[in-house]
Amino acid sequence: MTLTDLGWSHFFQQQVEPDEADLIPARVWRQDINQYHLVSADGELSGTLPGRFRQSALSKADLPTVGDWVLVSPIPGGEQGQVQIERLLDRKSRFSRKEAGDVVDEQIVAANIDTVFIVSSLDDDFNVNRLERYLLLSQDSGALPVIVLNKADICEDLEERLEALGHVTRGTPVHVVSAKDNAGVDIIKDYVGPGSTCALLGSSGVGKSTLINRLLGYDRFATGEVRETDSKGRHTTTFREMAMLPDGGMVIDTPGMRELQLWSNTTALEGTFDDIETLAMNCRFSDCQHQSEPGCAVKQAVASGELNAERLARFEKLQREVAHLVSQEDVAARTQRKQEFRRFSKLIRNRPDKRD
Numbered sequence: 001m002t003l004t005d006l007g008w009s010h011f012f013q014q015q016v017e018p019d020e021a022d023l024i025p026a027r028v029w030r031q032d033i034n035q036y037h038l039v040s041a042d043g044e045l046s047g048t049l050p051g052r053f054r055q056s057a058l059s060k061a062d063l064p065t066v067g068d069w070v071l072v073s074p075i076p077g078g079e080q081g082q083v084q085i086e087r088l089l090d091r092k093s094r095f096s097r098k099e100a101g102d103v104v105d106e107q108i109v110a111a112n113i114d115t116v117f118i119v120s121s122l123d124d125d126f127n128v129n130r131l132e133r134y135l136l137l138s139q140d141s142g143a144l145p146v147i148v149l150n151k152a153d154i155c156e157d158l159e160e161r162l163e164a165l166g167h168v169t170r171g172t173p174v175h176v177v178s179a180k181d182n183a184g185v186d187i188i189k190d191y192v193g194p195g196s197t198c199a200l201l202g203s204s205g206v207g208k209s210t211l212i213n214r215l216l217g218y219d220r221f222a223t224g225e226v227r228e229t230d231s232k233g234r235h236t237t238t239f240r241e242m243a244m245l246p247d248g249g250m251v252i253d254t255p256g257m258r259e260l261q262l263w264s265n266t267t268a269l270e271g272t273f274d275d276i277e278t279l280a281m282n283c284r285f286s287d288c289q290h291q292s293e294p295g296c297a298v299k300q301a302v303a304s305g306e307l308n309a310e311r312l313a314r315f316e317k318l319q320r321e322v323a324h325l326v327s328q329e330d331v332a333a334r335t336q337r338k339q340e341f342r343r344f345s346k347l348i349r350n351r352p353d354k355r356d
């Protein structure tokens with residue numbers, strides 16, 4: 001296997017400094033608690049992360065994750081294939097969300113990906129809002145989003161669902177497949193050539209692992225039945241992992257995400273809702289909130305049927321969420337500054353020349 005087969009390119013090569021020429025480039029295949037499974041041009045490696053990485057990381061996003069390129073060195077006296085991670089190379093793309101729970105931090109779901117397959121199932125779990133949110137998060141990722149609607153074999157109202165989706169896709173390719181019947185699945189291969197990387201994202205139970213097993217041609221990843229009551233999955237996949245496809249290219253399987261909070265800014269909102277932004281340019285007031293202001297072009301478009309009222313409601317909800325996130329980030333930054341100040345003050349106090 002060559003580095004190019006693994007996705008290496010000029011973008012990564014140019015980051016290698018002259019004094020790093022002895023280091024080995026490797027890609028993060030899987031991450032366990034204390035160990036990174038890596039693949040280099042010479043095969044699999046097992047990497048550890050020196051403590052300095054965690055100490056200097058301002059965010060979890062500064063640590064290597066699945067899909068990342070790192071530079072490693074053999075551990076002197078260590079076993080064959082045991083390496084230490086020396087440096088994380090800049091990412092060419094990344095799909096991020098806000099860390100689940102109350103933590104205000106970015107979680108990178110997949111790094112250095114070319115295509116994001118947003119997988120949804122055509123059963124009771126089908127949810128246009130959720131798909132729209134995935135699309136929004138894809139906007140800033142640097143990867144091409146593609147929607148995959150799985151379980152076509154059990155869908156009775158395909159046309160209706162496609163129509164509902166039409167309001168939010170705005171040019172994103174949509175493919176209907178059935179992993180169970182192995183129907184339409186090959187279309188995914190068209191997006192993934194040698195050296196390129198894709199990731200499958202979506203809720204638990206939509207069939208991500210089943211689809212990947214189809215692409216691989218064997219049952220590599222565990223799959224699990226969905227609940228009968230609401231078609232929701234049981235979180236069968238628990239960690240992210242990369243696999244090599246038979247015809248070249250790589251795929252990342254991910255666990256279904258319970259929470260998909262934005263880690264993003266308003267630019268992504270504007271990109272995804274440019275129809276509303278365009279309408280808003282014709283509002284009488286430039287700071288129109290599209291509530292009850294006179295001369296509101298957005299409200300007018302809703303009244304005339306040109307703009308879907310639910311789409312406007314979702315836009316407003318996401319706008320509030322972004323505003324909330326931005327204020328939370330401010331708080332997090334302030335707390336961090338205070339901590340840093342305290343630490344620094346203590347350092348100064350304890351300096352030998354200051355002691356009396």
Ligand SMILES: Nc1nc2c(ncn2[C@@H]2O[C@H](COP(=O)(O)OP(=O)(O)OP(=O)(O)O)[C@@H](O)[C@H]2O)c(=O)[nH]1
Pocket residue numbers: 150151152153154177178179180181202203204205206207208209210211222223224225226233234235236237238254255256257
């Ligand atoms: N009817 C039908 N069932 C499918 C299809 N694809 C997958 N399934 C079933 O859906 C269930 C969930 O599939 P998984 O592949 O485990 O789903 P997942 O998205 O990987 O779920 P997590 O790992 O929990 O995130 C399994 O019982 C699959 O057999 C399909 O095309 N049609």
Ligand SMILES: [Mg+2]
Pocket residue numbers: 208209210222223236237253254255256
């Ligand atoms: Mg899975």
Ligand SMILES: [Zn+2]
Pocket residue numbers: 280283284288289290291293295296297298299
């Ligand atoms: Zn308005």
